[in-house]
Structures are given as structure tokens and as C-alpha cells.
Amino acid sequence: MKKYTIGQTIGNATLLKRETTEKRYYKYTFQCNICGSLFSTYAPQKQAKKCGCPTCSTRKRQENKVKKYIGKKYESLIVVSCDHNKKDEKARFVYANCKCLSCGKMFSARLYRILNGTTTQCPECENKKRLQLLEQYRPETHKGDIDGTRICSIKSREINKNNSTGVKGVSYYDGNRYRAAITFKRKQYHLGVFNTLEEAAEARRIAEKKLFGEFLKEHDK
Numbered sequence: 001m002k003k004y005t006i007g008q009t010i011g012n013a014t015l016l017k018r019e020t021t022e023k024r025y026y027k028y029t030f031q032c033n034i035c036g037s038l039f040s041t042y043a044p045q046k047q048a049k050k051c052g053c054p055t056c057s058t059r060k061r062q063e064n065k066v067k068k069y070i071g072k073k074y075e076s077l078i079v080v081s082c083d084h085n086k087k088d089e090k091a092r093f094v095y096a097n098c099k100c101l102s103c104g105k106m107f108s109a110r111l112y113r114i115l116n117g118t119t120t121q122c123p124e125c126e127n128k129k130r131l132q133l134l135e136q137y138r139p140e141t142h143k144g145d146i147d148g149t150r151i152c153s154i155k156s157r158e159i160n161k162n163n164s165t166g167v168k169g170v171s172y173y174d175g176n177r178y179r180a181a182i183t184f185k186r187k188q189y190h191l192g193v194f195n196t197l198e199e200a201a202e203a204r205r206i207a208e209k210k211l212f213g214e215f216l217k218e219h220d221k
């Protein structure tokens with residue numbers, strides 16, 4: 001068995017203390033020469049070879065995870081660096097310092113949330129956007145909506161006041177042609193431009209069947 005003396009450097013750490021434990025093993029307490037944190041081990045040589053100080057190795061691991069995303073743009077943010085100040089117990093999450101492209105402020109976010117598109121800008125801007133969306137879709141004006149689609153409105157044959165062709169979803173295009181479109185779940189789908197009103201009406205009918213059919217089967221009981 002190797003002897004270690006107090007003050008000896010092993011790897012990047014200095015031995016501070018050696019204690020005998022109940023199991024008759026020695027427990028060694030080291031101080032990391034790089035970050036200054038204390039850690040204990042029963043096998044100094046192994047520890048030094050493996051990863052050295054646990055704090056530093058966590059830091060390195062997190063840095064490596066963030067490294068390849070630095071300078072990249074995700075929606076309204078740019079990844080700037082790894083954030084070591086944010087700590088959750090066990091260091092399960094990797095945090096990145098980001099610059100918000102909407103307001104220019106720096107903020108910290110979990111890396112996985114940036115990569116999966118949950119975090120797209122700083123929390124304040126995110127909040128502002130949420131409020132704007134709420135304002136746009138007030139519950140009282142959209143009562144009965146499912147995913148932004150109202151059952152009574154898709155079942156209705158009523159034609160929009162501005163519609164001049166007389167067929168729902170079909171409008172004049174270029175003077176003598178017809179454009180068919182359909183709106184579903186807040187998205188407008190362009191169905192094409194046709195030479196005759198009949199063709200445009202047919203395109204709209206097919207789209208209705210396809211988009212609304214499944215939706216009504218599911219929700220209109």
C-alpha cells in the first residue's frame with residue numbers, strides 16, 4: 001500500500017487530511033488546485049487518473065456539451081457560453097448563457113430547452129409574446145374553439161360578406177380566374193388557382209372533406 005503524505009500533490013489536488021475509517025480504509029481529503037474545492041476519496045491514485053476533482057470534471061463535462069452550440073442562433077437567441085453559476089442539485093441540467101435577439105439582454109437557459117425549441121428568447125420577451133397571444137385569442141370571442149377552430153363555423157355554409165363568387169372559400173383571382181383556400185386551426189391553406197368557379201369549388205370541397213371530416217368525427221358528437 002502506497003503512503004501519501006499531507007501536502008503531497010496528486011493529479012491537480014493537494015492532500016489535506018488523512019482519516020482512518022471503520023472499514024480500516026484511509027479516507028483522504030483533497031483540495032483542488034484549480035478550483036479550490038474540497039473532496040474526499042478512498043483511492044487517490046484512481047481518482048487522479050479518472051477525473052480529478054469532481055467539481056472541475058462536472059465543469060468540463062458541461063462545457064463540452066455547450067461548446068458546439070456557441071455562436072449558433074436558435075430562433076431569437078444566440079448561445080454565448082456555458083453557465084456554471086446556475087446550479088441544480090446533482091448538476092443534472094446544463095445551462096447556457098444566451099443573448100436575447102429580441103431585446104439584447106443576456107440570460108441563462110437550460111441547454112436542452114434551447115435545442116428542443118422551448119426557449120426561443122429571454123423570459124421577459126417570452127412573457128410579452130404570451131400576453132400578446134392571449135390578447136389575440138380572448139376566450140370570450142373564441143368560445144367553443146378546439147385548436148382555434150370553431151365547429152359551428154366549419155359546419156356553416158354561410159358565406160363571408162366580402163365573398164363575391166358565391167362559393168365559400170373561393171375568390172376572384174386576376175380578374176377572370178378563381179382562387180380556392182381553406183382556413184383550419186388558424187392556418188390558411190392555399191388550394192390553387194382555377195379557370196372555372198366549378199373547379200375551384202371542387203378543390204374546396206375536397207379540402208373540406210379532408211381537413212374538417214376527421215376533426216368533426218372526433219369533436220362533434
Ligand SMILES: [Zn+2]
Binds near residue numbers: 035036055
Ligand atoms: Zn476543481
Ligand SMILES: [Zn+2]
Binds near residue numbers: 103123126
Ligand atoms: Zn429579450
